[in-house]
Amino acid sequence: MSKQITVPFGPQHPVLPEPLHLDLVLEDETVVDVIPSIGYVHRGLEKLVEKREYTEYVFIAERICGICSFIHSQTYVQGIEQIMGLEVPERATYLRTIWGEYSRLHSHLLWLGLFADSMGFESVFMNAWRLREHILDDLEATTGGRVIQGVCKVGGVRKDITPEKLDEMLKGLRGMEHELNDLTNVFLNDSSMKHRLRGVGVLKKEDAYVLGAVGPTARGSGLAIDIRSTGYGALGKINFKPVVEYDGDCYARCAVRAKEMFTSIDIIEQCIKKIPDGPVDMKVTGAPDGEYFSRTEQPRGEVIHYIKGNGKKNLVRHRVRTPTFTNIPPLVTLLKGVDLADVPVVVLSIDPCIGCAER
Amino acid sequence: MTYLAKSPWILHYDxxxxxxxxxEVLACLTPMYDVERFGILNTGNPKHADIFVITGSINEQNREIVKNLYDQIPRPNVVVAVGICACSGGVFRECYNVSGGIDKVIPVDVYVPGCACRPESIIDGIVTALGILEEKRTKMVLDVDKKEHRHAGLNPDHILSTGGVQ
Structure with a gap:
């Protein structure tokens, strides 16, 4: 048996935009064990519920993460609305769904770019981020913010979108589709990409289930887990199928995200066609008294916000379980047996979002 | 400032x-904003960097890492605190694990507020940092020249204030 050595990976590392620390135990060039340690981005924002009123806390909930920001605020306000028994105007739920899918599009494009960059494919990185700017332009035009939107509130949304703008958005997405096709074509059909991704970092279906994988990491291993199927927001009135791949390798996880972008465009199109007229917010009085587990599907998987109130303006407890946090045990499993040079690709294949995971 | 004498490289830490x-820092590098056309590159190695771009606030676990990275960047260097969290702690300033802005640990030259910062303001911050970097470099070269003059037994005050930049 050859000698084992430990190589630290992170927290500051060229491929990671965020600090994640892994101790890689190597035998020659092969990873045999991984010891993750987290906590570099921990802020402790859950405890802020004691200092901020539940309506103000939406802004803090949105800043759990800058990539899935809108969906975090949506999950939080949905929980509050459920406790208080509020019937949110239907138009607001459609708008939330549209913005949620826009966030997913921008997150997946961001990830495809970073993933290409981790393989040294600089031009694809640039192209993915160029396309992402179109999505951000629409988000900014409709909400006022590029990455932190601040448009969700308890009882509805702050801004409405005019029918003309909705049509324009739809045309923009349709116009983007062939460019997205070109981009995903590189990831799915390029021979060097296939060579790098096929059979690397395999997560078996049983492992994915037992270790609690969520989102594209689970769907790449053949588990059709998609919380959007529960029909939160306006998704109950929309037809869509979760994208599932069965190989469980990096290629499968990449393919899930690439194909999901088209599902998102489809969902946005259905929403724009079905969106009813009416108000977008309602007056909210009182304070939440009770507890609720609010679940939604983020770009990285299922997120759970646990909210507990006691009838006062400040909540008693807010707890967030984010997708990256549950995807770390699967990550440790799928890193075992890969080459050291493949580690950046495998780490990025679960789309780690440390800002979420450590809160 | 009308032109860049050097290509400043950036080290980014979250x-x-x-x-x-x-x-948004990464968005600055991509085709829409494209600071790479000015020779500004994002590097992962602190020893290659001139400008330390840092986002987010200081907590107990990353205090040492920020300090280590700063110490490894060759002088002269400039620190740019990007985002209100890096400036003062922002919305998280009252969290139990947040000590405050970056200036609690290392000296900050440029503060770029915003939540989240727009790429335009980040680019503006970097351009301001370039001016400060140039000043620091001139001063450093001048200090070295003075030292050499003193060693040679000459009066250090006789050096022109333009420094040794040829």
Whole structure:
């Protein structure tokens, strides 16, 4: 048996935009064990519920993460609305769904770019981020913010979108589709990409289930887990199928995200066609008294916000379980047996979002 | 400032940011804003960097890492605190694990507020940092020249204030 050595990976590392620390135990060039340690981005924002009123806390909930920001605020306000028994105007739920899918599009494009960059494919990185700017332009035009939107509130949304703008958005997405096709074509059909991704970092279906994988990491291993199927927001009135791949390798996880972008465009199109007229917010009085587990599907998987109130303006407890946090045990499993040079690709294949995971 | 004499390289570290500012820093490098056309590159190695771009606030675990990275960047260097969290702690300033802005640990030259910062303001901050970097370099060269003059037994005050930049 050859000698084992430990190589630290992170927290500051060229491929990671965020600090994640892994101790890689190597035998020659092969990873045999991984010891993750987290906590570099921990802020402790859950405890802020004691200092901020539940309506103000939406802004803090949105800043759990800058990539899935809108969906975090949506999950939080949905929980509050459920406790208080509020019937949110239907138009607001459609708008939330549209913005949620826009966030997913921008997150997946961001990830495809970073993933290409981790393989040294600089031009694809640039192209993915160029396309992402179109999505951000629409988000900014409709909400006022590029990455932190601040448009969700308890009882509805702050801004409405005019029918003309909705049509324009739809045309923009349709116009983007062939460019997205070109981009995903590189990831799915390029021979060097296939060579790098096929059979690397395999997560078996049983492992994915037992270790609690969520989102594209689970769907790449053949588990059709998609919380959007529960029909939160306006998704109950929309037809869509979760994208599932069965190989469980990096290629499968990449393919899930690439194909999901088209599902998102489809969902946005259905929403724009079905969106009813009416108000977008309602007056909210009182304070939440009770507890609720609010679940939604983020770009990285299922997120759970646990909210507990006691009838006062400040909540008693807010707890967030984010997708990256549950995807770390699967990550440790799928890193075992890969080459050291493949580690950046495998780490990025679960789309780690440390800002979420450590809160 | 009308032109850049050097190509400044950037080291980016996420102290405890929510990612919002991080992805905007990366967005600056991509075709829409494209600072690479000015020779500004993002590097992963602190020894290659001139400008330390840091997002998010200081907490107990990353205090040492931020300090280490700063110490490894060759002088002269400039620190740019991007985002309100890096400036003062922002919305998280009252969290139990947030000590405050980056200036609690290392000296900051440029503060770029915003939540999240827009790429335009980040680029503006970097351009301001370039001016400060140039000043620091001139001063450093001048100091070295003075030292050499003193060693040679000459009066250090006789050096022109333009420094040794040829």
């Amino acid at each position: 102290a405890s940011s929510c990612n919002g500012c991080d992805i």
